[in-house]
Amino acid sequence: SLVILDFGSQYTQLIARRIRQMGYYAEILPYNAKPSGNIKGIILSGSPFSVYEKNAPKPDNSIYELNVPILGICYGMQLVAEKFEGKVAWAQKREYGYAKIYIDKQDDLFFNIKNENIVWMSHADRIDKLPEGFETISHTQNSPYAAIRNLDKKIWAIQFHPEVSHTQNGNIILENFVSRICGIKKDWNMSDFLEKAIYDIKQEVKDNKVLCAISGGVDSSVLVVLLNKAIGDNVIPVFINNGLLRQNEEVSVQKAFEKLGIKINYIDASELFLTRLKNVKDPEQKRKIIGHTFIDVFRDFVLKLGDIEYLAQGTLYPDVIESVSVKGPSDVIKSHHNVGGLPKDLKFKLIEPFRFLFKDEVRQLAKQLNLDDSFVNRHPFPGPGLAIRIIGEVTKQKLEILRQADDIIVEEIKKSGFYDKVWQAFGVLLDLKSVGVMGDKRTYDYTIVLRVVESLDGMTANWTYLPYDVLNGISTRIINEVSHVNRVVLDISNKPPATIEWE
Numbered sequence: 217s218l219v220i221l222d223f224g225s226q227y228t229q230l231i232a233r234r235i236r237q238m239g240y241y242a243e244i245l246p247y248n249a250k251p252s253g254n255i256k257g258i259i260l261s262g263s264p265f266s267v268y269e270k271n272a273p274k275p276d277n278s279i280y281e282l283n284v285p286i287l288g289i290c291y292g293m294q295l296v297a298e299k300f301e302g303k304v305a306w307a308q309k310r311e312y313g314y315a316k317i318y319i320d321k322q323d324d325l326f327f328n329i330k331n332e333n334i335v336w337m338s339h340a341d342r343i344d345k346l347p348e349g350f351e352t353i354s355h356t357q358n359s360p361y362a363a364i365r366n367l368d369k370k371i372w373a374i375q376f377h378p379e380v381s382h383t384q385n386g387n388i389i390l391e392n393f394v395s396r397i398c399g400i401k402k403d404w405n406m407s408d409f410l411e412k413a414i415y416d417i418k419q420e421v422k423d424n425k426v427l428c429a430i431s432g433g434v435d436s437s438v439l440v441v442l443l444n445k446a447i448g449d450n451v452i453p454v455f456i457n458n459g460l461l462r463q464n465e466e467v468s469v470q471k472a473f474e475k476l477g478i479k480i481n482y483i484d485a486s487e488l489f490l491t492r493l494k495n496v497k498d499p500e501q502k503r504k505i506i507g508h509t510f511i512d513v514f515r516d517f518v519l520k521l522g523d524i525e526y527l528a529q530g531t532l533y534p535d536v537i538e539s540v541s542v543k544g545p546s547d548v549i550k551s552h553h554n555v556g557g558l559p560k561d562l563k564f565k566l567i568e569p570f571r572f573l574f575k576d577e578v579r580q581l582a583k584q585l586n587l588d589d590s591f592v593n594r595h596p597f598p599g600p601g602l603a604i605r606i607i608g609e610v611t612k613q614k615l616e617i618l619r620q621a622d623d624i625i626v627e628e629i630k631k632s633g634f635y636d637k638v639w640q641a642f643g644v645l646l647d648l649k650s651v652g653v654m655g656d657k658r659t660y661d662y663t664i665v666l667r668v669v670e671s672l673d674g675m676t677a678n679w680t681y682l683p684y685d686v687l688n689g690i691s692t693r694i695i696n697e698v699s700h701v702n703r704v705v706l707d708i709s710n711k712p713p714a715t716i717e718w719e
């Protein structure tokens with residue numbers, strides 16, 4: 217397979233996703249891994265570090281002895297240059313953004329590519345002197361070494377990022393490396409994965425029972441359907457209503473599974489959640505209370521059921537990689553609550569069939585499994601639900617207001633054709649009232665914030681430029697139809713420095 221060594225670049229996962237989308241299996245390993253087995257090629261990712269920094273992450277020397285093709289990208293290029301005694305220095309002209317590369321030499325990497333291409337650069341270091349045995353195969357105006365190679369050593373390195381969509385023909389360059397240079401065959405598709413996953417689950421679980429908590433999101437839903445295919449009624453799906461769900465969600469989730477012939481255990485714990493959230497205003501405290509309460513309710517249910525051997529979780533590949541990668545000491549920004557965060561004292565064996573999948577791959581699986589489109593393309597919804605979209609104390613009245621507003625937002629965004637183009641579209645209810653006038657009467661009511669963002673993975677996000685008539689439609693409907701709201705405002709902040717959710 218193809219191995220991508222992760223030196224901490226924000227684009228590492230994107231490299232893997234691009235390659236998998238083309239149908240080749242790619243795996244991400246920590247920068248210092250010693251890949252072994254049937255490795256056909258290695259990609260060295262970018263990094264926030266400079267190679268000459270004291271703590272700069274370096275790969276294990278053994279990778280250069282595997283005699284498989286290596287492609288260094290950005291920092292990966294500087295690693296190669298440093299390793300073979302070229303010179304890397306701080307670039308006086310930092311290159312960030314678009315640049316034009318000119319191809320100087322025929323190379324398999326550039327097969328089927330024009331001589332001039334717009335690419336995406338993002339680097340402050342550059343190669344000053346080529347290492348022995350290397351030659352340049354492409355340049356830009358600022359840099360004689362946009363791409364270099366050493367055919368004897370089977371090493372290629374490029375300064376730009378072929379994985380980002382701004383790079384013209386970036387996919388072709390990546391595929392050239394994987395297919396033409398490494399000789400890897402297409403062997404990655406979701407229907408093969410499905411077959412194998414079902415087989416593996418059967419082998420592992422046998423006649424035992426598997427518990428699986430449903431959040432209403434795509435991952436846990438697909439998981440339940442997959443398990444049902446593999447082991448039938450031995451999967452026990454649980455759906456806990458925490459009272460913080462969207463309009464009619466508890467009904468629509470149950471209906472969707474009914475349609476597939478899967479019966480789920482529905483637990484209405486909304487009163488308990490709301491009681492525990494009484495008077496709580498602090499965002500982190502809300503998150504913690506919701507997380508703990510979820511565990512309590514879940515534990516009660518499990519104890520009533522008696523012996524259950526397995527717990528299935530919809531853990532995705534990004535969660536698995538993040539735990540092993542180069543990460544500086546990063547602050548807890550928000551304590552995430554997922555269906556995944558389950559009681560540690562209940563001794564289950566875990567099964568996590570999606571450990572190696574990206575979210576878009578789970579969506580493809582959902583299609584294969586005939587899950588409703590409404591599930592497949594659903595926007596992400598946070599575990600703590602509407603509680604973190606209500607600023608200040610969470611009350612039944614505020615939940616009702618936000619549910620109605622949220623419903624209108626989703627409906628209008630769908631009608632406008634934007635639903636499938638954006639990452640999320642939702643409302644936030646502020647703990648703030650303002651004066652308005654309705655008929656001839658003074659009102660003093662709440663404010664709804666409209667939050668619509670585009671994003672690839674939720675890590676960074678940009679607010680969406682919605683047409684004025686869509687904005688106007690949403691605002692007019694909310695103010696006319698939702699009592700106790702007399703004002704709608706638009707959130708125009710990007711992440712970072714803002715976050716997508718308000719709490």
Ligand code: XMP
Nearest residue numbers: 552553554596597598599600674715716717
């Ligand atoms: P932020 O607000 O951190 O959100 O920019 C990034 C993405 O994560 C979602 N989110 C959560 N998802 N449990 C989840 O499963 C959580 O506790 C949680 N908090 C935020 C958020 O909706 C966005 O898509």
